[in-house]
Amino acid sequence: MFGLRSLTLFILTGLSSSLASILRAQGSPFVILDKGIFAGKSINHTDQYLGIPYAQPPVGDLRFRLPVAAGPYDGFYNATMFGDVCPQDGDSLIAASGAAYLEPFEALFYETFPTPNITQSEDCLSLNVYVPAGTKPGANLPVVMWLSPASFLFGGGPFFDGAVIVEHSVKINQPVILVSINYRLNAFGFLPGREAKDAGITNLGLRDQRQALRWIQQYIFGFGGDKRRVTVWGANSGSISAGFQMLNNGGDSEGLFSGAWMQSGIPLPLNTYSDLQGTYDILVNKTSCQGSSDSLDCLRKIPFDELYEAMLSAPAAERFGRWQIVLDYDFIAQQPETLLSQGKVARVPFIISCTDDEGTLGALNLTSITTDNGTATWIMDEGLPGVSMEQVEQIFALYPSDPAAGSPFDTGDLYAITPQYKRLAAIIGDIEYHSQRRFFLNHTSGQQNAWSYLSKQFKIPYVGSVDLSDLLNIWGPGDLTDRLINFVATGNPNHGSGVYWPQWTISAPHQLNIHNDSSFTVEDDDFRAEGIELLMALNIQHPE
Template sequence: MATMLFRMAMAAICAVVLGWSGAAEARAADTVRVDGGLIAGAAADGVRTFFGVPYAAPPVGDLRWRAPQPVKPWDGVRSATAFSPVCRQTAPWITEPQSEDCLYLNIWAPAAPSSAKRPVMVWIHGGGFFGGSGSQALYDGTRLARRDVIVVTLNYRLGVLGFFSHPDLTAESPDHVSGNQGILDQIAALRWIHDNIAAVGGDPDRVTIMGESAGGESVAILVASPLAKGLFQRAISESGNYGLPLDPAEARQFDKTEAEAAGAAFARAEGASGIAALRALPADQLLRAAWSPRTVVEGHLLREDLTTLYRTGRQNRVPILVGWNADEGKDLAPEIFATSQFTAERHAALLEGLLHRTPSAAMLAKYPARTDAEARASIDQFTTDYWGWRIWFWARLQAAGASDKAYVYHFVHSPTEPLEPCGYGCKAGHGAEIRYVFDQLQQDARPWGADDRLLADQIAGYWTNFAKSGDPNGAGLPRWTPFDGSDRTIHRLGTPAEAVERGPVDFDVFEP
């Protein structure tokens, strides 16, 4: 079900490659020393940048599918003024050059000197664990860096190269596990940040991880994993929640034995006798084969499923800021249900297949399907609410702890319509909040209104405040109350009229 993690057709929401527009005007930045050697970036408009910085050894050859290894040192000064290739993938919206040698990160830091170390915000991209990159245009950290924070984006291995289990891999691993390579890459990047970010003025003890969709699910995993303990102090997850199994049927998709069996079957289908033969195959051949990337509860990165870890309070104890968008269902329904045939006849069976139980009369009344048109509209709303309920479920587990606060948002704003027809992420759709988080409205040539600009300023303010203190509140911002399980503590991100129109939410029909 990993492919259900949202085929983020980011081309439809402006996730194009960031051709660094300021390169011609940028001047050389100070050279700094990091693991591996000296790097030199650039500086322009009050922001220093370091792009394409290696945080691990290239995972190629014998290192394909192994846990990330330390950076290989280089001689002289390494230029850090251009993005690296992105990780090999099958995502159609990514047009950047690709390579298996892709474990690099990018940094935006204020150029102005500071007597205090600055908080660090680490963005983990989405894309269903099969696509995306840290250099997509929407993730340009320039405007956030001007709010006195340091922004880091990163690449991590994807698809069959980043989420692959096999008995041979388990046998050769010193930890006797396999899979989750992409998440281990994220941890390696966080460890690099912890050890090196002070070189550009960052505070290694004030790191916030944040991500959307599969990046948001990555955040949930990192908060739960003992391997990430101490590498960050706050966590933001946007529309990422599928990693929390809510029943035994869901938990099976994360099973180590099933994952290894799937990997062995993949090898046989490719005519490979074992992992050595698979490593000898070109990446192009591996990527042409069908593969559904998924994370695995393998006893190392994850010792138990996320729901059990959060319910028993064995996650890393950090405050979280989490939420979902009001129109995600239309984007996510085809992936979640693995079909686009949402008819009245199939309606109840589709709900039962997803929930692993017969839908109640109250649920069928709330999401009626007397006609095919009504069934389609109900599926869209059901999917949005189901997504929100899973976020609410996670936050409720967090809020039950004695000291770790949760802040929950509901993004209800319908952005100004694009100049061309919108195909994905429309209105408050999947990923619609990202341009507001990074305060990057100007990347999209829409006739943005005052409501859009105000909301972008507010959301960027909330997110950076949270990174600085663990509390999103600050001067000039509407008060955001910590989540206590009630609707009144879900913070609506939108105009007052939109907040009234889209709320309150009622998740009672989803309770088992």
């Protein structure tokens, strides 16, 4: 773009205006934040600014610390490449016995979301800003912050091309800005235990997200964004995160966001930080910090590779339960259902959704279970730990082993991988997704505008409309994309054409259904009502 020697001269002499003139003459997009110049790149109709640090690198003594704001910026920043993603592991989290059934969905998913060429490191707290080409400060475009999946174990902003959404917004004459972020994952972002609680560093990944929202408030004007119109959008763990941002701080959003779009992830009843003390202890005992008088201080000082290997020492499937959001009585003051019942939730408009067959992914890890007794044992030990056999029998009465009643739903006797697979998939999906969605709606819809949808699209053999399959529509882009963009812009997903999507209310729980042929209908959200109500009540008493 220009010679390193001349660039160095500009930086050393402080001639930022001259540097800006060169970038402008070359047609290179750039923004000025504080005294820093960020040079991005333009592709098609989108200006992209990648890898911008929104917090100081959480390395050295800042490992396992609250995020510290980046800036003020000064000098030149090359914003044409993604920053590193946060430490993670790409191993499959689906048991080998069930992984083959997921291959058709994975083929569709990776066709839509090609794996980017990126690296990982602790220095990962960066974000990416996608802007309609040529947008200037003062344009006041609405903003959506994307929180990617999955499971607080892997992922990050670079895995999703924000230009897809921005390009489509320009096409339909409703331009928006998209910001995608990295936040700390695994042990680096979700360290439990008394030591983490005493240091005030529980749920660091959620605190990173909050810091990114503060960054948007401070800097998005420079990109042409409107800080008053910021929608938090996520799927799976990103959706759960959006829900907890709504529940943080007694429901006071601090003006950081004006709406939320949540897909296939809702705040669940939580383990406390002390419930997972064993997770912290195992991590320490897998390192040279074993026996240390100050184990947390020791964890901050050991080499990255040692900590990383200790973090991954557990089998992949076990990490779901180890590195997770915890009830810390701080960032999350009380159980989510308690906060919702008390009205301690941000009063912003929101969308909340599920796919039809959310539970099939979880059931693929349980194909060794083939009998009623095996399913009962799993429910009592893992699904709803501590429930009685009498309560299991109540669940069985509402969720029979008949494959035609199970998930994938509406597939008759097809796809029964084991005699219990479809029953388990129905129970898991209703415990972790559908019951939580309804509970969230029942305790918010009377106070704020709320919409819900159910995706029955992409019905794939054996796994059905599996968790995250609606991303194939919205990032396609598809029919849902217009509704997302309109919601970001106006706080209402209806855009004046197609099927009208009514709000969800307790008296009229209307839901938008997306069918396998991509058609839309509006139907009452009352499927499996008795079973879902039972599972929610038990889940509150017995969090997984």
